[in-house]
Structures are given as C-alpha cells and as structure tokens.
Amino acid sequence: MYDFDDGLRRLAQTPTPAKLVDLETAVLVRISGEMGEHASGGNSFCIALVAAALVFGIGAGTLPSREAKARTAIAPLGGASELAPSTLLVGR
Numbered sequence: 001m002y003d004f005d006d007g008l009r010r011l012a013q014t015p016t017p018a019k020l021v022d023l024e025t026a027v028l029v030r031i032s033g034e035m036g037e038h039a040s041g042g043n044s045f046c047i048a049l050v051a052a053a054l055v056f057g058i059g060a061g062t063l064p065s066r067e068a069k070a071r072t073a074i075a076p077l078g079g080a081s082e083l084a085p086s087t088l089l090v091g092r
Helices: 004-013 018-062 085-090
Strands: none
C-alpha cells in the first residue's frame, strides 16, 4: 500500500520547477494587461448605468402614489374573520 504521508513528505522536499515559480506572476501580468485594454470603454458605460439607475430610483420614489389603506384580514383562523371555521359550519 502507498503511504500518503511519506509521499507528501517527499513531494514537499522536491525543488519547485523554475517555470512554476514565475507562472503566477506571468498570469497576473497577462490578466492586468487584458483588463487595461477593455477597461477604458467599460468605465464610462458603468458610470452612465449607475447614473441612470439613480435617476430612475429617485424619480420613482418621488412620484405620488395612492394612500395606503389596511384591508380586513382574510385569515381563516382570525377572531373576527368571516372565513372562520365556526361561521362556515353554522351557515350564516
């Protein structure tokens, strides 16, 4: 059988390959380069989108609406409900 602890110990003692050492930096440099190319047009679009959302939200919040009125409860087990089981069985 294979001893996992021994295998992991041997793997930890082996030197890291030279390509693997520079891999993370190369990936991050490439990602930042690609993001820099696309970010110039995206920023103005995001700013315009946020501004439009703010204008829409403020406009919708200031529009007059109907006054809120409470309706009667429709719960069947409520005290004064017309749908209470006792009233339905009696046949009012």
